[in-house]
Amino acid sequence: xxxxxxxxxxxxxxxxxxxxxxxxxxxxxxxxxxxxxxxxxxxxxxxxxxxxxxxxxxxxxxxxxxxxxxxxxxxxxxxxxxxxxxxxxxxxxxxxxxxxxxxxxxxxxxxxxxxxxxxxxxxxxxxxxxxxxxxxxxxxxxxxxxxxxxxxxxxxxxxxxxx
Amino acid sequence: xxxxxxxxxxxxxxxxxxxxxxxxxxxxxxxxxxxxxxxxxxxxxxxxxxxxxxxxxxxxxxxxxxxxxxxxxxxxxxxxxxxxxxxxxxxxxxxxxxxxxxxxxxxxxxxxxxxxxxxxxxxxxxxxxxxxxxxxxxxxxxxxxxxxxxxxxxxxxxxxxxxxxxxxxxxxxxxxxxxxxxxxxxxxxxxxxxxxxxxxxxxxxxxxxxxxxxxxxxxxxxxxxxxxxxxxxxxxxxxxxxxxxxxxxxxxxxxxxxxxxxxxxxxxxxxxxxxxxxxxxxxxxxxxxxxxxxxxxxxxxxxxxxxxxxxxxxxxxxxxxxxxxxxxxxxxxx
Ligand code: SF4
Ligand code: FES
Numbered sequence: 001x002x003x004x005x006x007x008x009x010x011x012x013x014x015x016x017x018x019x020x021x022x023x024x025x026x027x028x029x030x031x032x033x034x035x036x037x038x039x040x041x042x043x044x045x046x047x048x049x050x051x052x053x054x055x056x057x058x059x060x061x062x063x064x065x066x067x068x069x070x071x072x073x074x075x076x077x078x079x080x081x082x083x084x085x086x087x088x089x090x091x092x093x094x095x096x097x098x099x100x101x102x103x104x105x106x107x108x109x110x111x112x113x114x115x116x117x118x119x120x121x122x123x124x125x126x127x128x129x130x131x132x133x134x135x136x137x138x139x140x141x142x143x144x145x146x147x148x149x150x151x152x153x154x155x156x157x158x159x160x161x162x163x
Numbered sequence: 164x165x166x167x168x169x170x171x172x173x174x175x176x177x178x179x180x181x182x183x184x185x186x187x188x189x190x191x192x193x194x195x196x197x198x199x200x201x202x203x204x205x206x207x208x209x210x211x212x213x214x215x216x217x218x219x220x221x222x223x224x225x226x227x228x229x230x231x232x233x234x235x236x237x238x239x240x241x242x243x244x245x246x247x248x249x250x251x252x253x254x255x256x257x258x259x260x261x262x263x264x265x266x267x268x269x270x271x272x273x274x275x276x277x278x279x280x281x282x283x284x285x286x287x288x289x290x291x292x293x294x295x296x297x298x299x300x301x302x303x304x305x306x307x308x309x310x311x312x313x314x315x316x317x318x319x320x321x322x323x324x325x326x327x328x329x330x331x332x333x334x335x336x337x338x339x340x341x342x343x344x345x346x347x348x349x350x351x352x353x354x355x356x357x358x359x360x361x362x363x364x365x366x367x368x369x370x371x372x373x374x375x376x377x378x379x380x381x382x383x384x385x386x387x388x389x390x391x392x393x394x395x396x397x398x399x400x401x402x403x404x405x406x407x408x409x410x411x412x413x414x415x416x417x418x419x420x421x422x423x424x425x426x427x428x429x430x431x432x433x434x435x436x437x438x439x440x441x442x443x444x445x446x447x448x449x450x451x452x453x454x455x456x457x458x459x460x461x462x463x464x465x466x467x468x469x470x471x472x473x474x475x476x477x478x479x480x481x482x483x484x485x486x487x488x489x490x491x492x493x494x495x496x497x
Contacts (some may be wrong), residue, residue: 053479054478093439
C-alpha cells in the first residue's frame with residue numbers, strides 16, 4: 001500500500017442535526033480530514049443498509065452515518081430505526097469480512113461542530129490504518145478467472161465454446 | 164425434423180429439485196411435449212454435448228438452465244447453450260440469484276477443498292491426495308473441470324433473457340413461461356416471471372400482520388409452537404415475506420413455516436439481504452443498544468439467513484477477505 005494513499009469515506013448525515021453540525025464546523029473554520037464525502041439525508045432513518053453496501057461495493061473504504069441524539073429525531077423514531085438497523089448490519093458486515101471500523105454510527109446534534117471534526121478525524125485515521133478495501137478492483141480480479149479458461153481452451157486448439 | 168419450437172434443459176450446480184419441478188407439471192407435461200421438441204435434457208434424455216455443438220447457432224428456441232455456476236464445465240455449457248439458443252432462461256433460485264450453493268462464497272476455495280478432502284469427519288486421506296485438474300501419462304492428458312473460486316449466477320457468466328424464480332419454481336410459473344414462449348408474447352428482456360410485489364401482498368395471514376410489529380425478540384421455528392393463523396413475523400419468526408417477491412402461492416406460509424426468500428427480491432430492491440435485514444431490524448421494539456442486540460440474538464447467522472438463496476447476487480458478493488489470487492491463498496494486506 002502506498003504511503004500517500006488516502007481513504008474515501010462516505011458520510012450520510014441527517015438534515016436536522018448532523019448535517020447542520022457539519023455546516024457549523026465549516027463556518028467556525030474547524031479543520032477536519034478531507035476524506036469524507038458528505039451526503040445529506042433527511043433523517044438517519046432514511047439510511048437503507050443497501051446504501052452502505054453499495055458505497056463499499058463502489059469503492060468506499062468507510063461509511064459513516066450521523067443522526068440526531070436519541071429522543072431528538074425530527075421524525076421522532078427515525079434514529080431508533082437507524083440504531084436497530086446498524087446493530088444487524090454490523091454483524092453482517094463482520095461476517096462478510098468488512099472490518100468493524102469501516103462502518104460507524106454517531107449521534108451528533110446541530111450544535112456539536114467539534115464532534116463532527118473529532119469523529120471524522122478519528123474515523124479517517126482508523127480507516128487509513130486498515131488500508132484500502134478496494135472492492136471494485138477485487139471484483140474485477142475475481143472475475144478474471146473466467147477469462148483464463150477461454151484462453152486455455154483456445155491455446156489447446158480445442159473448439160472454443162464461444163466462436 | 165418438425166418445426167415445433169425447440170427447448171433445451173440443462174443443470175449446473177443444483178440439487179435436482181428444478182428438474183423435479185418440470186416433472187411436477189404432471190399431465191401438463193404432455194401438453195408441453197406435444198407443443199415443443201425437447202432437444203437436450205441430460206437428466207432425462209440421452210443427448211450429448213456434441214449433439215448440441217452440431218446444432219446451428221440460434222436454432223434452439225429456449226434453453227432453461229438451472230443451477231449456479233461453480234465449475235469451468237458449467238461455464239462452458241452455459242456459453243454453448245447461449246450460442247445455440249434464441250432465449251436463455253435462468254430457471255430456479257440457483258441460476259437466478261446463486262441459491263444455496265452460493266452460500267459457499269463465505270469461504271475460500273482452499274478452505275472448502277481442505278475440508279472436503281482432509282478435515283471432514285468421514286474422510287480418510289492420510290496422504291492428503293486431491294484431484295488434479297490435469298494429468299498426463301504416456302503422452303495422454305486427461306482433464307477434469309476447474310473448480311472456481313466463487314459460485315456465480317447464470318447472468319454473471321452469460322447473457323440471460325428471463326428468470327423463473329424459486330427453490331424450486333412452481334409448475335404454475337413454468338407453465339406461464341412455456342405458454343409465453345409458445346404464443347411469442349414475450350415480456351421485456353430481463354423480466355422475472357413472477358409478480359413484482361412482496362409475498363406479504365398475497366399472504367393469507369396478511370390481515371393479522373400488525374401495523375407496528377414491535378418485535379420483542381426473534382425466535383427460530385423449533386423454539387415456539389407456531390400459531391397457524393397469525394402472521395409469522397408477528398410471532399417473532401424471521402419471515403422474509405416483506406422483502407421477497409411473491410408468486411410462490413405462499414407455500415411455506417401454508418406449511419406453517421416462515422418465508423426464507425427463495426423468490427429473490429422485487430425489482431426495486433438491489434440487495435435482498437440488506438433489504439430484509441432493514442425491514443426486520445427496524446421492526447424491533449427496543450430502543451437501547453444492548454436490548455436491541457438481545458432481541459436480535461434469535462438471528463444468529465444473518466448472512467446465512469438473509470442471503471440464503473442470493474449471496475452471489477449481494478452487493479458485496481462474498482466474504483471480501485477471501486483471497487482470490489487464482490489458486491493460491493495470499494494473506495490479506497494489513
Ligand atoms: S411477514 Fe410473512 S407471515 Fe406475515 S404477512 Fe408477510 S409473508 Fe405473511
Ligand atoms: S432527523 Fe436527525 S435522525 Fe431523524
